[in-house]
Amino acid sequence: MADDRVGTSQRSMRLTIDRFGNGYHTFAWCDGSRPLVAVGGTLLSAPMSSRRVDPYAVLSGRSVDAGLAVDGPHPWSGLDTADVFPGLMVMHPHYDTRPIGPRASDPATLDGFVDALLSWAGDHGCRAVSLLYQTVAATPLLTSFAAITGAAVVPLSTSCVLDVDWTDVDGYLSRFSYKRRTAIRRELRWLAERGVRIAEEDLDGVGPELVGLRCALVARYGGNPDRAKEERLVHQVRETFHPSELCLVTARAAGRLVNFMLFIREGDEWSAFLTGTDYDSDAARFAYFATGFYHPAALVPAAGIRRIHYGFGSWEAKRQRGCRSEPVWAAGARLAVAPRPSPVPKGVAPNA
Numbered sequence: 001m002a003d004d005r006v007g008t009s010q011r012s013m014r015l016t017i018d019r020f021g022n023g024y025h026t027f028a029w030c031d032g033s034r035p036l037v038a039v040g041g042t043l044l045s046a047p048m049s050s051r052r053v054d055p056y057a058v059l060s061g062r063s064v065d066a067g068l069a070v071d072g073p074h075p076w077s078g079l080d081t082a083d084v085f086p087g088l089m090v091m092h093p094h095y096d097t098r099p100i101g102p103r104a105s106d107p108a109t110l111d112g113f114v115d116a117l118l119s120w121a122g123d124h125g126c127r128a129v130s131l132l133y134q135t136v137a138a139t140p141l142l143t144s145f146a147a148i149t150g151a152a153v154v155p156l157s158t159s160c161v162l163d164v165d166w167t168d169v170d171g172y173l174s175r176f177s178y179k180r181r182t183a184i185r186r187e188l189r190w191l192a193e194r195g196v197r198i199a200e201e202d203l204d205g206v207g208p209e210l211v212g213l214r215c216a217l218v219a220r221y222g223g224n225p226d227r228a229k230e231e232r233l234v235h236q237v238r239e240t241f242h243p244s245e246l247c248l249v250t251a252r253a254a255g256r257l258v259n260f261m262l263f264i265r266e267g268d269e270w271s272a273f274l275t276g277t278d279y280d281s282d283a284a285r286f287a288y289f290a291t292g293f294y295h296p297a298a299l300v301p302a303a304g305i306r307r308i309h310y311g312f313g314s315w316e317a318k319r320q321r322g323c324r325s326e327p328v329w330a331a332g333a334r335l336a337v338a339p340r341p342s343p344v345p346k347g348v349a350p351n352a
Contacts, residue, residue, distance in 0.1 A: 011241065020042040024040060024093070025040065027090075029103075029116060036109055037101040037102075037113050038100055039141070040090070040091070041090040041091060044085060044089055046085055046086075051066050055087065055128075055332055059074060059084075060074055061074035069155065075152050075154070084128035084332070086125055086126055087129065088128075088129045089129075089131075090117075090132070094271075095159075097133045097135060097138060098134065098138040099137075099138060105140045107143070110141055114148050114149075118149070118333075122336075129335065130332035131145060133156065134328060134331070149331075149333035151333040153329050153331050154331060157327075158325035158326060159312055161308070161324055161325075161326050162318075162322050162324075164301065164305055164306050184289075184321075187286040187289060188294060190286055191283075191286055194253065194282075194283050196287060196290075198250070198287075198295045200295075200299070203262070206248070206257065207238075210230075210274070210276060211230045211231050213257065213276025214233075214276045215276075216276060216277065220277075220279055233274075234274075246262065247262070247265070248261075248262050249262075249290075249292070258278040260275065261275045261292040265303075268304055268305055268307070269306065270300070270305050271311075272292060272310050275288065292321075294321075
């Protein structure tokens with residue numbers, strides 16, 4: 001069950017579903033055969049390798065240095081991993097998590113759904129249920145979850161969104177102060193003086209170059225680059241979306257790709273889905289902002305795009321290019337688990 005928004009459409013969810021391995025499920029509350037509300041989630045037997053998507057790290061405060069749940073509360077602080085794993089994590093693979101369906105905001109339906117979800121988790125040996133990256137649209141679900149379980153709702157982070165309210169690039173620039181407009185024009189002039197060309201390109205023709213820059217980005221932020229994995233993702237994007245639903249903006253210096261931003265389209269929204277940078281090239285400076293913001297600003301009015309999603313991180317830099325923030329929340333509840341029988345000391349008989 002899915003809708004037609006970036007992040008919760010069936011197509012876009014398939015692109016990132018392997019983030020959770022093979023254990024991803026759709027949980028639906030139905031009236032007969034008619035789904036009323038649904039969310040996605042996965043069973044976890046242990047903490048996730050990334051603290052950004054690990055409920056134990058988030059809810060215990062171990063993700064604060066990653067910018068998550070910075071101000072708390074941290075309801076799982078002081079707990080051991082054995083206290084909350086195995087567990088059920090409700091989170092969509094593209095982070096944008098919210099219940100979908102015709103009764104997705106109905107309190108009575110959500111109360112029944114949460115009760116059923118908790119029962120299912122308990123029947124499958126879970127010690128806790130967590131909700132991560134819950135958007136504004138998930139507020140009714142969080143309200144039901146908190147009321148039934150007593151869980152604290154934790155401010156997790158903010159997602160960056162750019163509302164398209166201009167008809168041309170001058171209209172985009174008019175959103176900013178004179179000082180900010182001057183800074184943007186200075187960045188574009190800096191790129192032009194160094195021969196950096198910003199343009200749209202066909203994804204089919206630049207796949208291998210994109211993969212190289214993707215690997216560079218992963219390594220830059222402490223990950224382990226996997227070229228085969230990045231190749232599969234680029235191929236999957238190409239196979240999943242029609243060329244008219246993709247917008248690849250590139251920055252080239254002397255013909256060499258130094259930065260790119262790939263947008264995918266669902267309805268009248270874009271999502272900045274993939275980016276990459278040649279960190280060894282001085283020409284890449286400011287290229288991210290040109291491919292991610294300035295050139296797209298000239299394209300979106302004619303394309304009928306009304307909103308662009310830029311995800312998490314680099315909030316201040318994105319704010320300076322016109323983004324507003326949308327909050328996301330987390331919550332977690334431990335389930336009642338029958339205590340394990342204590343070993344009986346030698347020579348002591350249990351009570352009759």
